[in-house]
Amino acid sequence: MSAEHRREVRQRVFLKGQIRFNNGASSMDCLVRDLSATGARISLSETATLPEIFDLYIPQKDRTYRATLRWRREDGIGVTFEDAARAAPAAPEPAADVSALLRRIAELEAENAALRRLLTGMAQGAPAA
Template sequence: MSAIGMEQRGAPRHRVFKHGTLAIPGGGVVDCTVRNISTTGARVDVDSPVGLPDIVTLMISTDHFVRQCRRVWCNDNRIGLAFD
C-alpha cells in the first residue's frame, strides 16, 4: 500500500456521531459533535470556532468521557484535537 493510502495518525480513529461539549478554561462551554475519536485525539464540529482557545476539555456525557486536549488544526467548523 502506498504512503498516501496509509493512516498518518498515531492511533486509528473510529467514526462516531456523538454530542459533546468543549469546556473552556475560566468558564463556559461550547456544544460540539464528535465525528471521530481515538486514544490520542478526536475530530469535532462546532457552530463557530471563533474565540475558542487552543486548550479545552472535551466531555461526552453519555460515555462519562472527559479529556483535556489541545487544538492541532481547524478548518471552517471542523477542529482536530489531540488529547494531553
C-alpha cells in the same frame, strides 16, 4: 489525498460533546465525528475562537478529555488528548479487544432499537399524505 499523521485509526462516531474552557466559565456544544484514544475530530456549530488547550466532555461516555487544538478547517477542528500523548501506547490484549467490540456492538444495537422506536412513533403520528 492527504497524508495520515495519526498513530491510531480514529473510529467514526456521532457523539454530542461540550468544549469547556476558562476554568469552566465558558462552554460550547459540539459534535465528535471521529474518536481514538489519542485524539478526535470535532464539528462546531459556532465559529468561536478556542483556546489552544481545553476540556472536551462527552456525556455518552461520561468522560472529560484534556484536549490540545492541532488544526482547524471550515468543517471542524482536530485535537489530541493530553493524557494519551504522555503515556506510551500499551499493546491491547486480544481478549480485551473482543470484549470491547462486543460491548460496542451492544451499545450500537441499543441505539438502533431506540431510533427504530422513535421512527415508529413518528410514523404513527404523521398525517397521511
